[in-house]
Amino acid sequence: MSKLQMIYAMLVVLGMSAANFNGYAVTAMFNGKQAANRGVNEYHK
Amino acid sequence: MGEPSILPSAAPAPPPRAPGKPRTFACPNCGGSVTLRAAGQSISATCSQCSSLIDVADENLRIIEAAQSAMQDAEIPIGARARLGDIEWEVVGFMRRSDGPGDFRWTEYLLFNPYQGYRFLVEEYDHWTLVKMLNRDVPGAGDKGWVTAMGRTYQFFGKGMARTTYVAGEFFWRASTSDVTAAIDYIAPPYRLMVEMTNEEIIVSEGEYLDARLVAAAFKLPLRIPSSFSAGASQVNPYKASFKVIMAAVVAGTLLQFVSMAMSENSLVSAQTYDLTAADKGKTLSSGPFRLEKEGNVEIEAISYLSNDWLELDMALVNMDTNQGYPVFQALEHYSGQDSDGSWEEGGYEKTSLLPPVPPGNYQLLIEPDAGLFSKAPSPVQRLTISVRHGVPVWSNYLIAMALLLVVPAFGIARRSMFEKSRWEKGGVAE
DSSP states (O other), rough: OOOHHHHHHHHHHHEEEEEEEEHGGGTTTTTOSSOOOOOOOHHHO | OOOOOOOOOOOOOOOOOOOOEEEEEEEEEOOOEETTTTTTTSSEEEEETTOEEEESSTTEEEEEEOOSSOOOOOOOOOTTEEEEEEEEEEEEEEEEEEOOSSSEEEEEEEEETTTEEEEEEEEEETEEEEEEEESSSSSSTTTTSSSEEEEEEEEEEEEEEEEEEEEEEEESSSTTOOEEEEEEEEEETEEEEEEEOOSOOOOEEEEEEEEEHHHHHTTTTTOOOTTTTTOOOTOOOOOOOOHHHHHHHHHHHHHHHHHHHHHHOOOEEEEEEEEGGGGGOOOOOOOOOOOEEEOOEEEEEEEESSSSSEEEEEEEEEETTTEEEEEEEEEEEEEEEEOOOOOEEOOOOOEEEEEEOSEEEEEEEEEEEEEEGGGGSSSOEEEEOOOOOOOEOHHHHHHHHHHHHHHHHHHHHHHHHHHHHHHHHTTTOOO
């Protein structure tokens, strides 16, 4: 059990650190994803 | 409250003697052959043919109880041998017992070793306890919530009557299905202290919990293994609420959080104020261009001090070099007023959205607003401030990680509590 706990705790902390240092937020994973390749000109039409 | 638990019923065991030869005699009831495995020690025995209880200490082999109810088999047959605690034991008899109403039942196997004497192996709902009778009294037993004996403090577990409902094999006392005793149980897992009282005597025994797998392996029998949801009365709770690993992870996670905060750029790259009027309806507003020097997340914050109004912002962060757009939608509303309960307020003046990391480049924020004020006449002016930050520290990951880490001890505590609940359901006082 403690080995499992250790692996689990390590994965959680490493996952959190990897996300943090790369600027990702789990709660905002899907933000800014709906549209692609929309340019300034298209918006100005 | 459940019924009281097991208690071996017997007179004090005789001191062990050198092994004698098995003795065979004819049953005075049916004439069947009866073999005594602990000859010279056994006082009563049952006939394996007719199940009559015979007083083998009596020269005339007096029948204590003629033919009991239907013959019953035990999970461990009489004559089976096993090594428990480095001692070879032989099953010489067994008894079925129950509490007063018969709701709670258990089986007591009498084990014999010619050099070690007797032990009881008690089975209750697939949980096993090896019991040794003690030559001592336990002062205060039955009166207090705890007793101290054998250097251990035992907690009160159960109290009630113990009835013998069936006997088979041989015993070192005059066993009978009319045996009824008052029984008190104390526990200090894996140990158990059992006090059994009749008008004539008090018998104190100490038991130690045995794993069913160990008993099955020792007897080489496919005994049932108790479910992990069923606790034995004196079984050690296997679920430990361990905090060490999790606390270390919490400390490490907190440190890493502060390191990531210290390392984050968190720079304001754009801040612009717009005065919205009805004339802005259907227009696309744009921020001034700004440059992001390296890859990083982007936080967009909109602030507008609305008064009983709403504002929706359909925005896009656009990379002017690649035309890649990252849409963001924000809706603000703020209402307040007075009613019979007093003043009320709902909504807020600001909204924040975080975009995942975007590549470096030149960017612009495009804003398409829609607002309640657009349909008002005369149209008021609503001030809106939008700021863009780059490389902001993230707190939500830390909070989620802490919650995930705390699940482990919470789960451990829940399992531990469930186990204890299962244990104490078997105890209690039966009137």
